Every structure is written in C-alpha cells, then in structure tokens.
Amino acid sequence: MPPEHTERRPARAANTAAQVRDTLREAILRGEYLPGERLVEAQLCARLDTSRFNVRAALQDLSGEGLIEMQRNRGAQVRKVSTAEAVEITEVRMVVEGLIAARAAERVGPDQATELDEIAVLMRRAVDAGEHRRYSDLNQRLHALVRQIAGHGTADRIVETLRGQIVRHQYMLSLVPGRPERSLPQHERIIAAIRDRDPKAAEDAMREHIASVIEALRAIDYLGT
Amino acid sequence: MPPEHTERRPARAANTAAQVRDTLREAILRGEYLPGERLVEAQLCARLDTSRFNVRAALQDLSGEGLIEMQRNRGAQVRKVSTAEAVEITEVRMVVEGLIAARAAERVGPDQATELDEIAVLMRRAVDAGEHRRYSDLNQRLHALVRQIAGHGTADRIVETLRGQIVRHQYMLSLVPGRPERSLPQHERIIAAIRDRDPKAAEDAMREHIASVIEALRAIDYLGT
DNA sequence: GCTCCGGCAATTGTTGACAATCCTGTGGGT
DNA sequence: ACCCACAGGATTGTCAACAATTGCCGGAGC
Numbered sequence: 001m002p003p004e005h006t007e008r009r010p011a012r013a014a015n016t017a018a019q020v021r022d023t024l025r026e027a028i029l030r031g032e033y034l035p036g037e038r039l040v041e042a043q044l045c046a047r048l049d050t051s052r053f054n055v056r057a058a059l060q061d062l063s064g065e066g067l068i069e070m071q072r073n074r075g076a077q078v079r080k081v082s083t084a085e086a087v088e089i090t091e092v093r094m095v096v097e098g099l100i101a102a103r104a105a106e107r108v109g110p111d112q113a114t115e116l117d118e119i120a121v122l123m124r125r126a127v128d129a130g131e132h133r134r135y136s137d138l139n140q141r142l143h144a145l146v147r148q149i150a151g152h153g154t155a156d157r158i159v160e161t162l163r164g165q166i167v168r169h170q171y172m173l174s175l176v177p178g179r180p181e182r183s184l185p186q187h188e189r190i191i192a193a194i195r196d197r198d199p200k201a202a203e204d205a206m207r208e209h210i211a212s213v214i215e216a217l218r219a220i221d222y223l224g225t
Numbered sequence: 226m227p228p229e230h231t232e233r234r235p236a237r238a239a240n241t242a243a244q245v246r247d248t249l250r251e252a253i254l255r256g257e258y259l260p261g262e263r264l265v266e267a268q269l270c271a272r273l274d275t276s277r278f279n280v281r282a283a284l285q286d287l288s289g290e291g292l293i294e295m296q297r298n299r300g301a302q303v304r305k306v307s308t309a310e311a312v313e314i315t316e317v318r319m320v321v322e323g324l325i326a327a328r329a330a331e332r333v334g335p336d337q338a339t340e341l342d343e344i345a346v347l348m349r350r351a352v353d354a355g356e357h358r359r360y361s362d363l364n365q366r367l368h369a370l371v372r373q374i375a376g377h378g379t380a381d382r383i384v385e386t387l388r389g390q391i392v393r394h395q396y397m398l399s400l401v402p403g404r405p406e407r408s409l410p411q412h413e414r415i416i417a418a419i420r421d422r423d424p425k426a427a428e429d430a431m432r433e434h435i436a437s438v439i440e441a442l443r444a445i446d447y448l449g450t
Numbered sequence: 451g452c453t454c455c456g457g458c459a460a461t462t463g464t465t466g467a468c469a470a471t472c473c474t475g476t477g478g479g480t
Numbered sequence: 481a482c483c484c485a486c487a488g489g490a491t492t493g494t495c496a497a498c499a500a501t502t503g504c505c506g507g508a509g510c
Contacts, residue, residue: 064289088379095320154313298471
C-alpha cells in the first residue's frame, strides 16, 4: 500500500493563534501552571501542538490581560498576584460591578427577574445543604446573569479581565468556612434590589457584598502570614 | 574610495518593539491616524523605521488596549468609538475615578494639598481669562495628580487605558462653549473634599463631575446628528 | 573557601522568505 | 445594464533558520 494520506500534517501548526491563546488562558486559570512558573516557548509549542510564532502571540495577549509577565530576554512567567494587589483589583471590581448592578436594575425584564429568583432559591438551598461547590457555581452564575442583564460591554470586559487575575484568590475564598452563610443575605439583597428596579439600592448592595469579599481577602492574608 | 562605514545599518530595525508601540500609540492619540483608517504593516515599517515583526507586536498590543481593531487577514484599523461607546467608557471611568478620588482623600499629604490648591487657583484664572487650552491642560493635570495621590496602580491603568480610547471625544468636549464655566465649580468641589480628607464627599464630587461629562457627550451627539 | 572569569547550553529575539487570503478591476455571458 | 467568474496585485499569516542574550558550571587565582 502506498503511503496513505493519513492526517497529512507536515509539521504544520494544528492550532491557530486565537485557539492557542484561549487554551493557554484556560490552562493558567485552571491552575495547571502555578504563579511564578516559567512558560518556556519551546515547551508550549509541544504542549499545544503549534509553532513558536503562535505561542509568542498568545503570550503577548495574555501579558496584556495581566495573566502573565514578560521580561525581555528572560521569557514569560505566570503572574504572581499579592494579596495587596488582589485587594486593589477587587476594589476596582467593586465599583464597576456596582455600576453594572445599577444598570441591571434599570433594564431588568420579567423573565430575567424570574431567573434571578430561581438563583436565589437554589442558593439558599445550597447553603442549607452545605454544598459549597454548588453555591460557588451559583455565585458565578448570579454575577454573570447580572452582567448579562446590564448589557454593558465595556464594564463587562473589565470585570472579566480583573476576575481572571485573581482566580486563585477567589478559590481560596470559597474554602473559608462560614463564607456562604455570610454572603447569602448579601446576594439576596442584590437580587431584591434589581427585581425592584432600584438602581441605587442595587449598586449599594453589590458594593457592600464585594466590600465584604475584600475584608475576607485581607483576613486570609493575616492567617497565611 | 572604498565603501565607508557611513552609519552602517543593513536594513536593520532601528527601533525596538516597545518604542514602536509607544510611538504608534502617541501618533494615534495625536490624531495622525483617523478612526477607521487602515494601518498597513508595510507602510508602518517605513514610517517607523523598523521591521514587520515589531510592527506586528505593536499592533497586537494596541489592539489589547482597545486603540485599534484587528481582523484576521484584513489587517488593523484605528478603532471607531461611537458616542454610545464613549458614554459606556466614561461611565466606567466615572466609578473608577470615584474610587480613586475617595482613596486620594484618605492619603493626601500637606504638600499635595498645597499643589491641589495651586491648580484650583490656576483653573479659576484660566476660566476668567477664557484660556480654554490652558484650562484643558490643568484639567488633565488635576486628574493626574489625584491619581498620583491615590496611588492605586490597578485603577490607574484602567483609567489610562479608557482615556486613550476616547481622546477624540474629549477633544470635542473641550471645544463646547460654556463647558469650563460648568466644570470649574465641580473641580473645586473635588479639590475641597480631598483637602478635607473626606472620601465619601470626594467620590460623590468626582462622580457628579464625570456624570456631567457624560451629559455633555450625549448633548454633542444630538447636535452632531 | 571565595571570587572572578570564560565558555557552554538553553532560551529568546529577529529576519527574510514563502504561503494563504482578500480586494479590485476586467471581461464574458445573460 | 447587470451579474458572475476569475486573474492579478496587494496585504497579511506563518514558518524555519539564524543571531543575540542570559544564566550556569567549572576552573584559575587569591
């Protein structure tokens, strides 16, 4: 049998630049690469089945997103975010998500209000059952829904970028005992304010909620050091 | 005479990637390239005396900053920012600069208070004399000083990035007659609140100020269409 | 033992060439 | 007149090879 055309791929990159970027981003967010870990281009080429060209472009993008740091002639490494920086980032998130919540309160529709109520019910159930992982998922779903209702592209992008930079800290937070019990009423207040179409109350509730997240971040830091 | 070594530069890039990026950014901000204008890589190579490699890296960075848009196989063009987007961007700026102002009020020192007062005096003088250009410069200096006092790296970067995206709109704003007279008292309130070390008042004053900027942006839009 | 220096391996920076894609203008058919 | 197909040029996408830089290791000198 002559050499079949079995998946002809003459050392050609299987993945395009955008795919490489997304894959690498998710890998970092998933924690496959730890903060401070060096990202060697050649290794990534093998791992992601692509060329150095694409890897380079991806690294540059992720550097712009603040996920990694690049030093000239020294390569890239996963960015370490100190607690102080995490607090700063969350402070900005606080005010921007406050804006988003206010806008969501202005634009919320009946179906979306129903969906918010559903989440509220599920959240209380998850907390009562002590299902932390489930509660954490609902938490993300709530924030995502609020952002979707607000439909504020600019604020959305910024919050998403910031969130990416502190996933590790957020993960630690979700493990703190008693956290869900504390944040549940805050979430309920946010939902109620948006349902009532009260922008000011929604903003205040969201800010208070995230302010308590900041407190918790600081508390973790004291414990850790 | 044998070929002298007159400034040997065998088609080698004279400017590094970072320089190219900064030069190009400033050119765009200065308005040398208009919104929607295509940025052809080969042309930029000649214009900036560098290689396509560096141009590409610069374009990618600026795309991340939201200054240009890149479409696959179609190259880059200066991003057009609609009034609606400019409003969104300014809304985010409003809340983030509010955060900055509050923090500045917490951390302001005596020397910085003096500098704030100086700017207040100069601003009033500029408005009285009708020197709009001078007032516009002072405006930027004030916002920059507040940011410096706050010392909030994360918020700083975001505001700077957002500002870059709407320089054109800001420029149009400064031409609106009566604008300085309206914004002067707002600026004075911001300065007073920071001087009094009153974070809440400082945040409110800053937000009110930028809210009036948003109003003006919308007003320009109505006039223009 | 400690420091300094030189060479070596690993890694990143840069280039020029080539391939793929898009846009434009032209001509034939209806 | 309109539409479609199709070169041909312009522009971007990708690569593989080469150059430059860094950091490490070992050995000489003190």
